[in-house]
Amino acid sequence: xxxxxxxxxxxxxxxxxxxxxxxxxxxxxxxxxxxxxxxxxxxxxxxxxxxxxxxxxxxxxxxxxxxxxxxxxxxxxxxxxxxxxxxxxxxxxxxxxxxxxxxxxxxxxxxxxxxxxxxxxxxxxxxxxxxxxxxxxxxxxxxxxxxxxxxxxxxxxxxxxxxxxxxxxxxxxxxxxxxxxxxxxxxxxxxxxxxxxxxxxxxxxxxxxxxxxxxxxxxxxxxxxxxxxxxxxxxxxxxxxxxxxxxxxxxxxxxxxxxxxxxxxxxxxxxxxxxxxxxxxxxxxxxxxxxxxxxxxxxxxxxxxxxxxxxxxxxxxxxxxxxxxxx
Amino acid sequence: xxxxxxxxxxxxxxxxxxxxxxxxxxxxxxxxxxxxxxxxxxxxxxxxxxxxxxxxxxxxxxxxxxxxxxxxxxxxxxxxxxxxxxxxxxxxxxxxxxxxxxxxxxxxxxxxxxxxxxxxxxxxxxxxxxxxxxxxxxxxxxxxxxxxxxxxxxxxxxxxxxxxxxxxxxxxxxxxxxxxxxxxxxxxxxxxxxxxxxxxxxxxxxxxxxxxxxxxxxxxxxxxxxxxxxxxxxxxxxxxxxxxxxxxxxxxxxxxxxxxxxxxxxxxxxxxxxxxxxxxxxxxxxxxxxxxxxxxxxxxxxxxxxxxxxxxxxxxxxxxxxxxxxxxxxxxxxxxx
Numbered sequence: 001x002x003x004x005x006x007x008x009x010x011x012x013x014x015x016x017x018x019x020x021x022x023x024x025x026x027x028x029x030x031x032x033x034x035x036x037x038x039x040x041x042x043x044x045x046x047x048x049x050x051x052x053x054x055x056x057x058x059x060x061x062x063x064x065x066x067x068x069x070x071x072x073x074x075x076x077x078x079x080x081x082x083x084x085x086x087x088x089x090x091x092x093x094x095x096x097x098x099x100x101x102x103x104x105x106x107x108x109x110x111x112x113x114x115x116x117x118x119x120x121x122x123x124x125x126x127x128x129x130x131x132x133x134x135x136x137x138x139x140x141x142x143x144x145x146x147x148x149x150x151x152x153x154x155x156x157x158x159x160x161x162x163x164x165x166x167x168x169x170x171x172x173x174x175x176x177x178x179x180x181x182x183x184x185x186x187x188x189x190x191x192x193x194x195x196x197x198x199x200x201x202x203x204x205x206x207x208x209x210x211x212x213x214x215x216x217x218x219x220x221x222x223x224x225x226x227x228x229x230x231x232x233x234x235x236x237x238x239x240x241x242x243x244x245x246x247x248x249x250x251x252x253x254x255x256x257x258x259x260x261x262x263x264x265x266x267x268x269x270x271x272x273x274x275x276x277x278x279x280x281x282x283x284x285x286x287x288x289x290x291x292x293x294x295x296x297x298x299x300x301x302x303x304x305x306x307x308x309x310x311x312x313x314x315x316x317x318x319x320x321x322x323x324x325x326x327x
Numbered sequence: 328x329x330x331x332x333x334x335x336x337x338x339x340x341x342x343x344x345x346x347x348x349x350x351x352x353x354x355x356x357x358x359x360x361x362x363x364x365x366x367x368x369x370x371x372x373x374x375x376x377x378x379x380x381x382x383x384x385x386x387x388x389x390x391x392x393x394x395x396x397x398x399x400x401x402x403x404x405x406x407x408x409x410x411x412x413x414x415x416x417x418x419x420x421x422x423x424x425x426x427x428x429x430x431x432x433x434x435x436x437x438x439x440x441x442x443x444x445x446x447x448x449x450x451x452x453x454x455x456x457x458x459x460x461x462x463x464x465x466x467x468x469x470x471x472x473x474x475x476x477x478x479x480x481x482x483x484x485x486x487x488x489x490x491x492x493x494x495x496x497x498x499x500x501x502x503x504x505x506x507x508x509x510x511x512x513x514x515x516x517x518x519x520x521x522x523x524x525x526x527x528x529x530x531x532x533x534x535x536x537x538x539x540x541x542x543x544x545x546x547x548x549x550x551x552x553x554x555x556x557x558x559x560x561x562x563x564x565x566x567x568x569x570x571x572x573x574x575x576x577x578x579x580x581x582x583x584x585x586x587x588x589x590x591x592x593x594x595x596x597x598x599x600x601x602x603x604x605x606x607x608x609x610x611x612x613x614x615x616x617x618x619x620x621x622x623x624x625x626x627x628x629x630x631x632x633x634x635x636x637x638x639x640x641x642x643x644x645x646x647x648x649x650x651x652x653x654x655x656x657x658x659x660x661x662x663x664x
Binding site: 022025051052054056057059061062064065066067068069070071072073074075077089092093096097100101102103104105106107108109110112141142164165166193 | 398429431432433434435436440442443444449450452454457460461462463464465466467468469470471472491492495496498499502656657658659660661662
């Protein structure tokens with residue numbers, strides 16, 4: 001099995017899916033000739049041609065809206081928003097159009113698009129190349145929100161997303177693109193949307209996270225293991241729909257829950273998970289549900305000390321885990 | 328052989344049967360619109376957004392569409408258009424009353440959101456102008472599939488031309504010279520805001536230059552002028568010669584919707600002046616003047632249409648509501664692996 005970076009896994013997913021199915025097209029700013037600003041679509045133009053790999057003008061509503069139109073005619077478009085920070089002009093298209101098309105036509109039309117967007121801080125991207133915007137999308141039905149953390153999931157979930165009958169917003173943490181490597185199966189490898197993954201099994205507390213923070217949480221868990229605290233780390237992978245079963249089963253086992261996300265605390269995905277646990281696993285809890293997120297400021301100020309203070313890291317997560325374990 | 332002395336409809340290749348059927352569609356749309364206003368005042372329909380006055384613009388466009396083949400992305404004022412494409416008064420009434428068998432949305436959308444996959448009428452939202460990027464996307468898909476001899480028509484009011492999504496839709500269509508015909512039904516008001524406060528130029532059609540496509544102004548109350556322009560634009564699009572922006576100058580003869588009071592922003596004199604230019608009366612006159620329809624036949628047609636709308640109203644009111652449990656149907660499709 002080849003060992004790929006996260007970025008190569010995305011590229012592999014697009015390549016293999018496009019080779020297997022003519023209906024798949026890729027569109028976005030700089031995706032064709034340049035191969036994407038992160039090179040996620042590098043090589044696709046040469047392989048699949050300009051009718052399937054389409055450079056778009058700087059017009060995010062059009063990037064998503066054109067994808068919707070192409071899906072209406074039966075294609076499976078994969079739209080790229082260059083940075084999640086620029087998804088806002090496309091929000092009307094994603095939430096009012098793509099999400100609602102099947103429902104508002106009583107099942108007559110559908111909208112099987114994928115919107116890929118690199119997100120996340122920690123790369124000196126400042127206020128407009130660092131944002132986590134996933135919580136803007138998890139409260140609207142009709143769409144699915146996927147955030148992989150490993151190369152294998154990046155490929156397997158992207159291929160599943162492309163063939164999903166409904167719109168999927170697919171967030172890729174840009175710091176993971178070149179920093180993680182892993183085994184990635186060849187060909188049309190799929191991972192299910194809506195299913196979390198237990199990355200580390202443990203009995204003392206449960207940590208729920210996604211994206212880059214999963215890796216930080218695993219590092220923190222190893223630090224705690226040296227002190228005899230055995231943490232379970234769950235990679236949510238899909239934020240909508242949430243894998244309620246895996247979340248609640250883990251809490252039932254450990255009795256302690258910490259939700260960790262890079263996004264700011266207020267209104268983040270963590271609140272929904274905390275509510276879910278409070279409603280359905282209250283009797284199992286030995287401690288209050290805890291959330292750890294970025295402080296409620298904008299992701300992320302440019303100056304190094306400000307960015308570092310904004311970001312979570314394994315030490316901050318380990319501290320929160322120790323605190324919870326000691327409750 | 329056609330000559331320049333032939334009547335207009337012959338020069339345009341329209342048969343007497345098409346003309347009579349077209350007039351019937353216009354009258355049916357107006358009668359349905361009138362009925363919806365009545366029903367809304369009686370509390371029997373929640374919402375009506377009018378198409379009155381736009382019938383010639385819409386019928387002229389409908390004649391240029393290859394029904395079920397070309398895509399049509401209408402906006403909320405296009406009832407006469409979708410009726411010309413095949414939606415019946417009963418379909419419209421079921422939609423207006425939010426009944427289970429509403430073909431446009433199964434009772435999910437308020438009146439004016441027409442849709443039919445069978446007729447390739449694409450479902451839209453209420454977010455003005457947002458559908459024109461879809462028109463460009465459908466047309467871009469034809470390149471990937473290698474389809475030719477097919478076009479998309481997207482329709483909107485002049486108010487939509489201020490929207491960002493409108494600009495983006497025309498930008499994409501212009502860049503790739505896509506087979507899209509953009510039709511502006513310019514009725515001179517965005518609810519209450521007059522054109523001079525919503526469009527920076529006299530003619531919306533002049534905006535076309537900025538998008539690399541021809542812009543055409545037509546009298547939107549003249550069904551033949553609209554058809555000639557729409558036919559030429561759709562033929563051009565299907566032949567791979569690129570998009571067109573058509574501006575139909577028209578006027579809505581009623582308030583924007585039953586929630587609107589147009590006395591605050593339009594004078595009675597202005598409305599009366601446009602009533603005198605009612606596109607239906609104009610088309611009727613043409614048919615009578617050319618001996619294609621007699622006054623008695625016209626009267627009979629009006630009676631039949633009224634009876635048809637009566638029957639559609641009764642049938643829709645008696646039709647079942649969606650079941651409450653269907654609230655969560657069609658949020659997602661079924662995943663096949």
